Amino acid sequence: MTRRDPSAFESSVRRPDDFDEYWRRTEADTLSVPLNPRLEPVPLRSTPDVEVFEARYDSYGGLEIAGWYCRPRNIEGPLPGYLFVPGYVSEPKLPTDLAMMGYAAFSAAPRNKLRSNSVFNPGYPGLLVHNLDKRTEYGYRGFYMDAIRALDFLCGLDEVDSSRICVQGGSQGGALTLLVSSLRAGQVACASAGAPYLCSMMDAASLTRSYPYEEINDYLRLYPEREEAARDTLDLHDIHNFVDKIECPIIVNIGLMDDVCPPETGFAVFREIGSQDKKLYTYEDCAHDSGSGVGHDKVLHAFLAEHLNPVAL
Amino acid sequence: MNEYWSARVDAAVNAATGDVSIENLPIRTNETSNAYSVRFNGVGDYPLYAYLHIPKSDGPHVPLFQAPGYGSVVGVPLYERRAAYVVMALCHRGQRLANSRYDAAYPGLLTDGLPGEDSYVWGDIVSDCITAIQILLQQPNIDASRLAISGGDLAFITAALTDGVHALQTGGLMFADIDNRTAGDPDYPLAEFNDFKRSHPDEWDEARATLANYDPMALVSDVGAKKILFSTGAGEKDYYDQLASGLSGQTTVGINLGKGHLDHIAQEDWLGNACGVDKGPAHYPRLS
Numbered sequence: 001m002t003r004r005d006p007s008a009f010e011s012s013v014r015r016p017d018d019f020d021e022y023w024r025r026t027e028a029d030t031l032s033v034p035l036n037p038r039l040e041p042v043p044l045r046s047t048p049d050v051e052v053f054e055a056r057y058d059s060y061g062g063l064e065i066a067g068w069y070c071r072p073r074n075i076e077g078p079l080p081g082y083l084f085v086p087g088y089v090s091e092p093k094l095p096t097d098l099a100m101m102g103y104a105a106f107s108a109a110p111r112n113k114l115r116s117n118s119v120f121n122p123g124y125p126g127l128l129v130h131n132l133d134k135r136t137e138y139g140y141r142g143f144y145m146d147a148i149r150a151l152d153f154l155c156g157l158d159e160v161d162s163s164r165i166c167v168q169g170g171s172q173g174g175a176l177t178l179l180v181s182s183l184r185a186g187q188v189a190c191a192s193a194g195a196p197y198l199c200s201m202m203d204a205a206s207l208t209r210s211y212p213y214e215e216i217n218d219y220l221r222l223y224p225e226r227e228e229a230a231r232d233t234l235d236l237h238d239i240h241n242f243v244d245k246i247e248c249p250i251i252v253n254i255g256l257m258d259d260v261c262p263p264e265t266g267f268a269v270f271r272e273i274g275s276q277d278k279k280l281y282t283y284e285d286c287a288h289d290s291g292s293g294v295g296h297d298k299v300l301h302a303f304l305a306e307h308l309n310p311v312a313l
Numbered sequence: 314m315n316e317y318w319s320a321r322v323d324a325a326v327n328a329a330t331g332d333v334s335i336e337n338l339p340i341r342t343n344e345t346s347n348a349y350s351v352r353f354n355g356v357g358d359y360p361l362y363a364y365l366h367i368p369k370s371d372g373p374h375v376p377l378f379q380a381p382g383y384g385s386v387v388g389v390p391l392y393e394r395r396a397a398y399v400v401m402a403l404c405h406r407g408q409r410l411a412n413s414r415y416d417a418a419y420p421g422l423l424t425d426g427l428p429g430e431d432s433y434v435w436g437d438i439v440s441d442c443i444t445a446i447q448i449l450l451q452q453p454n455i456d457a458s459r460l461a462i463s464g465g466d467l468a469f470i471t472a473a474l475t476d477g478v479h480a481l482q483t484g485g486l487m488f489a490d491i492d493n494r495t496a497g498d499p500d501y502p503l504a505e506f507n508d509f510k511r512s513h514p515d516e517w518d519e520a521r522a523t524l525a526n527y528d529p530m531a532l533v534s535d536v537g538a539k540k541i542l543f544s545t546g547a548g549e550k551d552y553y554d555q556l557a558s559g560l561s562g563q564t565t566v567g568i569n570l571g572k573g574h575l576d577h578i579a580q581e582d583w584l585g586n587a588c589g590v591d592k593g594p595a596h597y598p599r600l601s
Contacts, residue, residue, distance in 0.1 A: 004598060044512050045420065089386040091419040094501055114385055114419065123409055124386045209392035209596040218340045257574035259597030285572040293571025 006256065009264035011200040013240040022136075022236060027183065030060040030145040037153050039069060049073055049313050050099040055106065057153050060145035066115035067150060068092060068107040070099035071159065072313050078161035079104040080308035081154045085147050085169035085176035086113065088197065088212050089124045101301065102310030106154040110146035110176075112139070128212045129219040133229040140198070140237045147176040151184050163189065164308045168300070170194030171261060171288065174252070175239045178269065181250060182242035190307040191250045192300050195258055195290040200265040201234045207262040240269050249277040251303050253296050255286030314474065314535055317430060317526045318439075322474050324356045325440035329447035335365065341389055345369055345396035345593065348389075353448055355406060355441040362410040363445055364402040365452070366395040372454035374399045375588045378446050380464030380471060381405045381438075383487065383502055385419060393581065396593030399455050403445040405438045405467070423487065423505040428513070428520035435527060442471040459588050462538075470527060473535040480587040481536065481562075482580060484544035484569075488527040490552055533559035540587040544569055544580055 016022070038056040045052040055067035071079065082103035086092040091114055098105035111120040112127050122130035122139055130139030155162045167177045167188055174196035181191040197212070205216035216234075220227055235241065250273060254266035263282070270280045281299060283291035290296065304310075314322065334352040341348035341364070349365040364387070368374055377398035381387050387404045394400050404410040407417030415434075418425070426432040450457050461480040462468045466488050472481045487502060495506045510517045525531060533556055541564040543553040550568060557564040565583065569576045585592045 044508055047511070089384065089388060091385055094420055094504075096504070097500060100498075114416070125389060207597065207599055209594075209599050211389055214389075214392070218343075221343065222340050255573060257597070259574075262597060283572070285570075285575045287573030287577060289571070289573035293569070293573065293576075 006263040007267045009203075009268055011240055011265070011268040012203050013200050013238045014235045015241050016232065016236050019236060019241055023183070026060070026141060026145060027148070030149065033058050033060065033062055035149060035152055035156070037156060045094060045096070047096065050096045052094065052096065055153065057149055059111070059149045060142040063111055063119050063142065063146075064116070065111060065146045065149065066109040066113070067153070068094045068109075069105070069157075070095045070107075071104045072099045072102060075102065075311060075313070077159035078164075079159050080164035080166070080310050081106070081157070081160040081162070082304070082308075083108065083151050083154050083165065083167045083180065085150070085167065085173040085180070086110070087169070087171040087173050088127070100313050101305075102312045103308070104154070104157060104160045106150060108147060108150035110143045110150075112143065116146070125211055125215045125218075128215040132216075132219060132233055133223070133226045135229070135233040135236050138233050138237055144176070144179055144237070147180050148183055151180050151187065155187060162187065166190050166192070166304050166308055168192045168304065170290065170292075172197045174261075175199065178239050178243050178246065178273075181248055182245040185245050185247045188248045190248050190304060191246070192303060193250065193252045194292075194296075194300075195254055195261045195288055196239060196252065196266055196269055197261045198237070199239045199261070199269040201238055202231050204262050204265050207264060208259050210259040212260070240272060243269055243272045244274040246273050246275045248275060249303075249307060250275050251279045251281060251300070253281040253283065253290045253299075255283050255288060255290040257285060258287050258290060260288040315526070317436075318474055321356075321436055321440050322443055325443035326447055328354060328356050328440070328444045329451070333448055333451070338364070341366070343392075343395070345392075348395075351401070351448065353444065355444050356437060359406050359415075359437070359441070360411065360413050361406065361441055361445070362404045363448075364389055365449075366390055366400050367452070367454075368396055368399070370396075372399075373456040374454060375459045375461055375590050376449050376452065376455040376457065377401070377461045377463065377588075378442070378449055378468075378471070379403070380442055380462060380467035381408060382465055383419075383422070385409050385417060392596040393593035397585070397590050398461070398588075399449070399452060401445060401449045403442060405441040407434070407438070411441075420501045420505050420508070423502045424509040424520075427509060428516040428523055430523045430526070433523050439467065439470050439474070442467050443474060446471060446475055461584060461588050463584065466527070469529055469536070470532060472538055473532040476537065478536075478538040480540045480584060481538040482542045482544070482584050482587075484542075484553075486529050488524065489529050489549075489556075491524060491528070529556055530559070536560055536562070538562045541565070542567055542580065542583045542587070544576065546571075
């Protein structure tokens with residue numbers, strides 16, 4: 001087989017005419033729900049170096065969303081803030097390691113994650129195609145807003161220096177990083193997106209047979225008549241359509257043999273990122289690990305530290 | 314097999330004689346395999362769920378038990394596995410689709426029920442796996458002499474507690490070398506042990522005795538698989554070499570390169586070769 005060139009791939013994502021208005025309205029609806037932030041200490045997970053809290057806030061549609069918040073003890077603020085956004089199936093990490101690095105770290109559990117799924121729970125597989133043929137009721141509409149409100153939560157904490165906030169995540173977390181950096185462009189100081197998911201979604205489903213994108217293939221095999229409606233819904237929620245608004249320094253890393261989030265879609269979304277200070281790291285023979293096994297974590301944390309100046313414990 | 318496990322294995326095998334519901338799962342059925350939802354009760358009449366995929370090609374097929382990992386979600390097996398094996402992916406108690414009576418917490422599951430031997434939830438979780446394997450072996454058109462098991466701790470432990478395993482593909486064992494690996498500042502889930510120690514210092518000795526039942530070194534002599542692959546990072550090679558020395562089967566300790574694509578190919582090729590199975594079609598780049 002001829003070796004393909006994923007960097008040459010052109011996305012088929014279209015930008016719906018009502019894209020900006022849809023998201024302006026969605027954000028307005030979200031902000032009409034008071035954030036109502038709460039923190040509850042978790043002594044079991046706290047250490048002599050790090051305080052751990054269970055976080056709760058209210059988001060789009062009035063749903064209660066959970067998270068973890070960790071901060072270093074015995075460091076006088078203000079602290080740089082670190083928003084960690086989770087992957088598709090994994091539970092949000094408890095970011096004690098990030099607090100040890102000197103960050104006030106918030107790890108969000110958007111709807112459908114454990115502790116945030118009492119009302120909305122399409123499951124996994126399930127979330128990617130939840131209400132796929134109903135453009136304004138698509139599951140990711142509220143999910144995206146949960147990530148946005150997580151940033152608002154973090155920025156609102158007294159000990160956090162709101163001029164030094166980063167967003168970071170891989171896979172779905174990579175997608176949410178790009179989303180938050182776009183919709184909160186003035187608030188994010190720097191960002192790192194790994195193996196970004198939810199980019200060129202219909203294209204991705206045609207490129208791979210791995211889940212989660214295989215959910216789209218499964219869905220369309222069962223409901224072929226819904227393809228056009230599905231494409232319209234996905235275009236309205238595709239991260240590809242957000243990222244021209246990103247202004248902050250940002251790095252993106254992809255694996256050139258990633259079956260979960262095909263690199264073609266990573267190249268395509270990277271080209272669209274609006275920031276002039278952007279860098280793409282590509283890793284040969286890596287899959288969805290996207291370089292984490294060959295040292296990318298060092299690159300990531302050096303980049304964030306350069307921009308945020310944390311004081312490690 | 315020690316007393317701790319023998320009673321649990323008997324109960325788990327007995328649970329497999331109960332009612333089993335197998336329903337078509339059209340949304341996960343594709344051009345290469347049929348998909349089914351399997352519902353049955355584990356020990357204590359606990360309702361469990363598993364995905365079952367059967368290749369559309371002629372059998373008999375190798376039965377592959379995909380042991381659950383440490384997380385709330387059990388994924389649908391890989392495309393290439395669904396095409397080539399009769400593969401079962403179990404959701405153990407507490408995981409999504411098997412959480413009607415118990416929700417596992419992350420972090421939390423690894424220490425749930427410690428310190429007591431009887432209260433530690435992993436005893437029942439291992440039992441769920443053993444019951445599921447028995448149900449997998451009840452399926453038609455399989456070659457039970459080539460039973461394969463893949464996964465982490467639950468794969469290793471159930472392989473030690475199940476007769477007739479042909480191939481075991483495992484690695485990344487959480488219960489391995491706990492004392493040394495929790496001595497520093499480990500990430501979760503291992504950090505759960507340190508949380509427990511810090512919050513229940515008087516109970517750690519009893520907890521440690523319970524956890525000894527899950528120590529791979531204590532179980533390794535019971536692993537009768539004919540072919541074994543340990544996949545590990547270079548830093549843990551010595552541990553897995555030592556573990557391998559306790560096995561009677563043909564054992565490979567494979568060092569991961571840290572490049573997911575190559576490591577995945579190496580593991581799937583090993584499994585296919587060990588079981589005499591032609592590799593299924595690649596999931597990426599997609600051919601169809």
